Amino acid sequence: MxxxxxxxxxxxxxxxxxxxxxxxxxxxxxxFRVKVAENDIGKVIGKNGKTANSIRTxxxxxxxxxxxxxxxxxxx
Numbered sequence: 025m026x027x028x029x030x031x032x033x034x035x036x037x038x039x040x041x042x043x044x045x046x047x048x049x050x051x052x053x054x055x056f057r058v059k060v061a062e063n064d065i066g067k068v069i070g071k072n073g074k075t076a077n078s079i080r081t082x083x084x085x086x087x088x089x090x091x092x093x094x095x096x097x098x099x100x
Contacts, residue, residue: 042061
């Protein structure tokens with residue numbers, strides 16, 4: 025899951041070296057915190073958050089096998 029998220033985010037940003045993904049996991053959920061360069065945050069979030077919501081939807085659909093809720097939070 026983390027590799028998929030990293031691939032999606034890195035394909036959108038200019039500064040691939042600034043992409044950092046941290047994972048917080050408990051019994052029922054997994055939260056991914058995605059940090060990108062300040063100049064790239066707009067590309068990852070997209071107009072009206074459409075790109076960010078698409079990334080979240082992809083991750084949630086892949087995570088159905090794990091039976092856990094997936095949350096993706098974007099930070100700059």
